[in-house]
Amino acid sequence: MKFSYNWIRELVEDLDCSPAALEKLITMKTAECEGIERSGELLERACAARVESVEPIPGSHNVKAAVDAGRYGRVTVVCGAPNCRVGIVTAYAPVGKKVIDGIESDGMLASGAELGVNRDHAGIIEIDSQVGAPLAGCLPDSVLEIDNKSITHRPDLWGHLGMAREVAAILGRKLKDPVRLDLLPEGPAAVDIQIEDLTLCPRYSALVFDNVTVRPSPLWLQSRMTAIGLNPINNIVDMTNFIMAELAQPMHAFDADLLHGDTIFIRPAAPGERYVALNDEEYTLNPANLVIADAAGAIALGGVIGGQRSAIGEKTRRVVLESANFQASSIRKTSSAIKLRTDASMRFEKAQDPANTIRGLARAIELLHEIAPGMRLVGGVADQMREIPPPPPIRLPLDWLERKLGRSIEPAEVRRILESLEFGVAQPEPRVFSVTVPSWRATKDVSIKDDLVEEVGRMVGYDSIAPTAPLVAAAVPPGNPERAFQHQVRGIFADQGFTEVYNYSFIGEEDARAFGFDPAAHVRVSNPIASDQVLLRMSLLPGIRKNILENSKHRESFRLFEIGVEIHRRAEGLPDEIPHLMAVLYDRQGDGAAGLAEIRRAAECLMPGAQASPAEARPYEHPVRSAAILWRGETVGRAFELHPSLVESGRAAVLDLDLRLVRALSAGDLKYAPIRRYPSSAFDLSVVAAPRECVGDLQSAMASFAGPLLDSIEFVRQYSGPPLEAGQKSVSFRLTVGSPERTLSSEEAGEIRARIIDGMRARGYELRL
Amino acid sequence: MLEESIQELESGSLARIASATSLEDLETVRVQVLGRKGALDQFFKQMGKLAPDERARAGKVLNGAKQTLEAALESAKRQFAEAALRIRLDGEWLDPSIPAPGPRRGHLHPITHIQRELEEVFRSLGFAVLDGPEVETEYRNFDALNIPADHPARDAQDTFWLANGDLLRTHTSPVQVRGMERLGPPLRMIAPGRVFRNESVDASHEHTFYQIEGMMIDRGVSVAHLLYFMRIMLAEVFRREVNVRLRPGFFPFVEPGFELDIQCLLCNGAGCPVCKQSGWVEQLGCGMVHPNVLRMSGIDPEEWSGFAFGLGLTRLVMMRYAIDDIRHLQGGDLRFLEQF
Known part of the structure; x- marks a missing residue:
């Protein structure tokens, strides 16, 4: 998510912190900032200028233009834009002298894209200003890039106002709320709203505007959109995007004349219902998808994308402006099912604040007066919603808070922090606060006292906590x-x-x-x-x-x-x-x-x-x-x-x-066996066997005949060849016999040897003696 | 007279010993001079004929000569033996630069090395080392960690699913759940192991990698304690003092959650390309165990609290050995593995 520094500065009184310093503060206290981009650098010195004369340059598609550049005087500029013509009022930027096509060109005439005002690079920008005047409302900006992953739990930070609130709290400044609810018209609405399932769509608000002229937005609005990475389209669409970027409230404008009937239905899609979205894709829907519909069918995929049939166009005169709230998980499911993530769905799946819908409408009224002069409000606000009880206050024992953080903190400091983030703080008993959560933090973000530990901890600064060894019983950990x-x-x-x-x-x-x-x-x-x-x-x-x-x-x-x-x-x-x-x-x-x-x-x-x-x-x-x-x-x-x-x-x-x-x-315990005190005696035996007879089998057979006085039997070698017959091998073993109690007599050893020989012979083996 | 003859024999014999060129020469001298019926023996036989005082004097000279000659012979023999040994041993020269035969010691995998190091560090701090299976239930991998079905955090962890609804664990965190279930509080544990994410493999991404999960649960565990253990661990890992900082981070199973950065070890915080000029390098995610997680494992969060952290072991191994391609780790190439 991109945040415009200029925008934040409009929302925070007396902001005197540089973008770089702000980036650090936001990273340490709110969300991870991944960098700052400069936008619209040329605007610093650009001014409106009139092209006085144009001469072709032989062998080049460029022209040589004489330009009245106001305070920069009369200059000669080589320009390649197809719309560079006598009389055009455009933007001049004094970027230095440079020889092009053999002619010294002093500065440049700039396109909207070059200026960073919009994405138009087809030609130089055409403006309606006094020669020499700066481009109204367009200033160089610093754009802070915030890691989306670090704000998945913060629906409020998907708009500039939310970030401005953080900045105001961090710096101890006052937040300027741009919304004037007093602008909302009274009286019966010009459209009816019918929500089928108030769980999937907790609130739907709408307003109808008439006498709207669709045209490009003023440059200041275009440059704002461009700075934060949105494409300027027209004044109505830009207005909805502006409010989304400011208040985190996605909005959608329908061409009212293209709607069938005066009722807007919010309902599950019919099985197999087809719908062509603004991106020209056709989707086949099912009842798991929530649609906004008129009498003729779906006009928008709720919270994800608007429809082609009711899209705003040049001919639009009447507008139904939607400002709604949808259940986060339903939006997330639909958006991942159709593999389409939009700026709107990304916000709704974070669980937006239902109280924000009419704030969005109020903000729209104010903006439309400026960017669509002559527009008229038709009727009052249409607003259907589910009863949303305020979240219960959170009991926050201050001793517990200190224990959890591992540092002490003054109650007044805790109160100041929470109130700066617009939490309500009461003190029902000594060293216990009762904290009320503002609606924009209550949807899913903050609900238990542990959540408040984070609010206090990050604002006092985790670097104020000294690493401390815990006092725990010394214990050998369980083994593995x-x-x-x-x-x-x-x-x-x-x-x-x-x-x-x-x-x-x-x-x-x-x-x-x-x-x-x-x-x-x-x-x-x-x-x-x-x-x-x-x-x-x-x-x-x-x-x-x-x-x-x-x-x-x-x-x-x-x-x-x-x-x-x-x-x-x-x-x-x-x-x-x-x-x-x-x-x-x-x-x-x-x-x-x-x-x-x-x-x-x-x-x-x-x-x-x-x-x-x-x-x-x-x-x-x-x-x-x-x-x-x-x-x-x-x-x-x-x-x-x-x-x-x-x-x-x-x-x-x-x-x-x-x-x-x-x-x-x-596993198992070892036990010592006494070393033999009496000498043992050894003898060798060789057995004749078939070639694939296993040495191991012969060995265990011999051991079985030897009896308990056998100390060890070891393989010595095997041999085949003369004088053995073909298909025979001789396997030699060394046997050691002895007793732990006495020395064996040679007769006893001889008996064991004889027993083995007899035993093996009985099994049909010849022994080589 | 006699004494003079003895002295003559002695000096003559000493000269013969000195000029002997073999053990045989010496033996000839010994037999002729010191042997039975040898020259000295002849003198002894003459002793009886002398007057007592003369006999005493001549006897002394005679005995002296015998001892001298015996000693000289002995010494000469020893020299011959030593020379012979020298010659024999000199013939046994070996070239020590010829490589010794037999297999060389094999090599342990770099992940094994670092993992064992960390196991040692934590065991010495009283942490149990626990294991869990590669195949896990959805409950232990997600639900028990406060990541319910529609939670966006599930998006971030592309999961390999099995036909029956089980999965390949996406993190070692389920072992926390197993640890809490099995050992209960108080608890100090780590769980190193293999984890899986469904993503394509390139030089810096793998679908199979290694993590170390850690957890401490006791009465009154605080952020200050977390910081203490993280600093100790990282000092051991990097074999030097490290500065750490916490900043807010979001993981559903902790509250508050932190990203822990260490001050860049290359530039000591001054700013360099490795830390993207910020002076800090992101190291691990951690936080205070979410009360829901404790509760789901039957632990009362009012009585117990704890911290948890998760460290990318694979990433640590790559940092330690400056490995620039993650695919080496499971590539099985001995030319790589034999370097560790």
């Missing part, structure tokens, strides 16, 4: 074991050479299908940003695979990991979000065996003693290189080689762990 565990896992994998990545929670249907996941099983986003971000991931793998493909373009080998949640749909309630670790080890060289071994080693850094056992491969896994990871009796994840068709440039070993399970198994 899950998060702590994840940090620990991150540390372990980083130590093992893996680099952490973050991937999106989204995947596409194609991604899902590429891995054999069912897209329908995923949680689905209704309004995805792109087709590859439709589903919420049920596995970290699609993201990780992308990381592999991307990084393999630059690297021979790498390790990376991610910790993130898998999102699984549940029958009801929020989805189950399961934290997972996925680590990957990629190598362009080799057959992938080393990577798989290494990733299992990394898993053991997190889970000492974890084991892997062959598992049936999933579609995205190498068909015979897939294992379940078991730890402390539970399956906690998988280690596998990514199916070579999913990564063709090299081999990728992947570890996928359910961190919720791993954490549950990690």
